[in-house]
Amino acid sequence: MRIAVCMKHVVDTTEVRIDKNSGELILSGIPTKISDYDKNAIEEAVRIKEKNGGEITLITVGPRDAFKTVKEALAMGCDVGYIILGDMLYDIAKFLDPITIAEILSKAIQKLGSFDLIFCGEVSEDGYNAQVGPALAELLGLPHAAYASSLEVEDNLIKVESMYEDTIETFEIQLPAVVTVNRLINTPRLPTLIQVMKVPKNKIIYWDLDELDLSVEEIKNSKIYTSLKEYHEMKVERKSIIFEGEAEDAVSKLIKRLKEEGLL
Amino acid sequence: MVRHAIIKYGHFMVDPDDMQDVIRQQELNEEEIERIVKYRWMYLDWMHKRFADKVVKPPE
Amino acid sequence: MVELLSYKKFYDEPLKKDEPVSEEITKDCYTVFACRHKFCREVCPVYQELRNESYTSYGFHAALLSVSRGIESLGNMKETITYCLECGACELRCPNTLFGGDFYKRRTTTVDLVRKIRRDLIAENEKPNNWGEVEKKIDQYKKYYNSSPEEIRQWAKDLEIPTTGDTILFVDYFTAFQETVTVRTAAQILMKAGVKFGVIERPGLTLGELYETNFDEWLAHAKETIEALKSAGAKTVIVVNPHEYVYLTREYPKYMGSLPFNVIFITEYVAKLIENKKIKLTTEVDIKATYHDPCALNKFSGIWESPRKIIESIPGLEYTDEDPVSQWYNCCGNGIASFKELHPELSYRIGTSRLRKAADLGVQYLLLGCPHCKDQLSEVQTKSKINVEPIHLLEIVAKAMGLEV
């Protein structure tokens, strides 16, 4: 079975702060990692490979520095990683359009030949658009299931349970197909640092855009479907209200107040 | 035998008279000195292990 | 009685912004600068993350030497000097300590110097970023200190511990109000082993943040603590928090002379109880674990054997050791005093690296000997989701004793 996993190299979002003076996000100097949701996608692919055999190809659009995260993903049990160098796109739009990314990924997937199964995380940790997977399926003309919380492979079929807010849908899909997974599907393994170091360097292949017959110019002129208008920090302020008195009184005052605030 | 070192508590020590003019000794009690000596041997042992699996002994 | 005395009296003379650095301090800095091999560097957990040699023992000493030479002004060091966990690895690894400290009766004392520079800068009103967080913490602890005796002993309210005795379990405000599991567990283990002990009603504040902010106030609290222990009748004081152990065995004797009682760390005490069969470890604890050497024990106090002895006597436990010298390189990221308040992100990164090391050993649990490590690493674990559970080794001892804590 040939499996492709699309992954994203992101900054550790828990570490991102906002510069108090400029209001800009501080993104440099922040540790980077594989987007958490993509880790589940990688883990699922590796489990399928362990059971059914096959080969896993990782594909990412990102900076050269993404080799660190791709290496970690390879150490989890994947076979080869492609980094499509997207640094030059950063100047066009700081935060990339997910549809554009899906287009680039689809070109790469077509170039690499037929895959039986293509995995993505349901969303990326930084952009949170949840669009790349479905768009990719559309562009490749493949069936797809989103938000998969469980998956089984039977010959040419996959059985997928997709979890939405309070419903679960079950699909049977003919391969090849695209699946986006959620965080419940599995617990990703953590490769040891030595396993990561033992990943051969030549298992990571860098492609420029022209390798995919794309150019920055072309992408620049294509339509941008999603773009970031602005962002601002959510201000959480503690009110620090102290309800004095006996416990019973204080609790009923607290409940009353919570109701007034519309929280109960 | 040693130009100026003296032996105290079983260790060599510089003659305190030699540390008067330019740089002085600090307060360092016997337990702290013992601790340093113990740490040193521990560290030296550890260093050997960084270079080979074991240290062999001299021939008879 | 173990008291580890290393004291440079000339550090007590404050550095002032527009006054020259004294000759004694200059020479002191030079003996580190003169090495320039920087053996202190790689062992530093802050350096391992940032790879910036400004934030090392060499960096601090050389920077102050540059102040003494008029190249830099003291105030400019106020951020740099906060990049220190005070873990003690550098000053121990420094050849001036490790290879000559005993011979010359003079060693490198980076932690003392860092504390001194921080204190002197605060006195000169040169406060680093985030200093408000440190002040907040000090205020919080003053609130603890001013609580009623019942509140201070809330952690032990059902345990009926007297307030006097030959043997006193020393409970500081961190373990009395925040990481209470550790002292509760310790108390219950001691009770089950038949040890008669008391807990004093109101100790003074031992807080490191206060030590490097307002020395006089800290010292007044220290005196109060000693008085309280003395008047409770203490002959032996058992300490559960390694930071407090360092204050009692290394810092207090500097300013107050030898203490009138014996201070012993809990793992030393428990290891002996196990050896003397006062504690019976009967329940299998079926886990794979490694042990994290707390800086205050491993690098300051020479305590690394007793925790390992305890762990090895726990039935069912599969133990993978990382040796104490390798662990000079480690810290949980909390640091001894104000590091975490000043550098929360960096603290988290150091903690993550520590947990990662444990994960690489293929264990499920990281055993701890320090409530601060537990507080810190539990937080790191929750946030980073690295699948290694931090747990205090006393909790494992309690389990093996069949205690419900």
Add this chain to the structure above:
Amino acid sequence: MTSILKYGTIDDKILEELRAIVGDENVFTEPHHRAIRASVPAPFPLHKWSEHTPDVVVLPGSTQEVSEVLKISNKYKIPVVPRGGATGLADGAMPLRKGIILDIKRMCEILEIDEVDRTVTVQPGINMQELNRVLEKLGLWFPDDPASYPVAVVGGRVGTGGWSLVGAFGGHVPDLVLSMEVVLPTGDIIRVGNGGGRKIRKSSVGYRLKDLFIGHQGTLGVVTEITLDVFPRPEVEFPAFFGYNSFEHAYENAFKMTTSGLRTLGAVVIFDEEKVEYLRRDDEAYIPQPKSIKSIIATVMYGTEAEVEGAKKRLFEIAEKDGAIYLGEELSEGDWASRHDRYALPLHGRRRSDWQVVPMTWHCEDAAINHSQLPYVRKRWHEIASRYIEQYDGVFDDWGMFMYSNPPFRPWGDYLTEIDIGINELALDEETWEAWVNMKREIAEVVIEVEGSISACHGGTREGDVEVCVRQELKDGQFELMKKIKKMLDPNNIMNPGKYMLDEAYQEG
């Protein structure tokens, strides 16, 4: 002669550009960050500290960032000094023309360990101890072992052409580099190796350009990735120290040891009489020895247990036949393990007149000297040192001499010969600094006289050495060629300008 080049000054605009490349948190301009990066362990003219303080400190995190920084430097003509562990005695990382310090220690990843082809690929900022603590888990060993083993970084080792204590067993750094990625002064990124192979040990393709980027002291570019040869981790180590009643006696016995054909012999180190005297003022790690012991040979063996078991007997025969006394396990093992730390404590400095302890920095003036010339060089060097110590007691001190087996993979023929001198830098002024430079010059000239090389490990770039190196040692066309290469690769002389007097390449007339 004046340089035809004028350097630009670092203004806010350039700082902004640098910050955009490496991030705000990796650019430092406060004086103490710069001042602490002015010196390396070589004697530092503390009285002229600010002359060597760089203008800005930059900590890059990747090859691309290094390349971008060099492009900026080249564009605005700003000097750049790469700085690794900064533990070199060659002054390589000491800025002579201020400018940017490019501190590469953030680039410290192990990029690849190849257990089959026996290589490891690293970034330049990793140190050997960190590297070996990982490799040992796989039964591998990178055998580079300088005095600064726990702190020196691979990039600096390559840039200075480092020498290893156990080189007779495992080779020295230049012998262990298989290929490298190098950023040239123009910002171009190239790869040099044995031919084009990344993990190939011998090739006869192309010029041996790799060697150009080993030991250039930061004058030709910045290495950003290195593929190294790794060895099987030795099964056993066997250190043995022998005592002799005179230097001459030890010297004769060393000849027999080094030429014995024992392949496991990793190092033969002669301690001369002054060195033993010096050690006798030292701490208790030095186990008391009878007064009759005046000189010492330290040896170490590495290898499989079977090999070393056989070899150690032979070694003892050679030693005992010449009347050497084995100094015991405690000293042999303890002293060998403390080889990186013990010989250079600042408090070992003494004022000869009243024996007061004076904090001094250790300085090692070294040369590659053939076996036949050792006694002559030793005599001359101590004479020179004594003369200056007599004049400047309390500023300089003679800490004795070591002679280490020098060639790679074999112990015979020549020695890294060093005289260790203590210097009280706090007491330096124009006069004493001048005296110091003169002492070095005299020491170096003795080396030329005996057809040695003025440095086996520390490079020839320091004040005092460099003139002898360039004008005498490299006079037969080598320096002329160096200048041409320098000018070709670094048209604007931005890389570590002033080092090796290569400024002359850019001078008129």
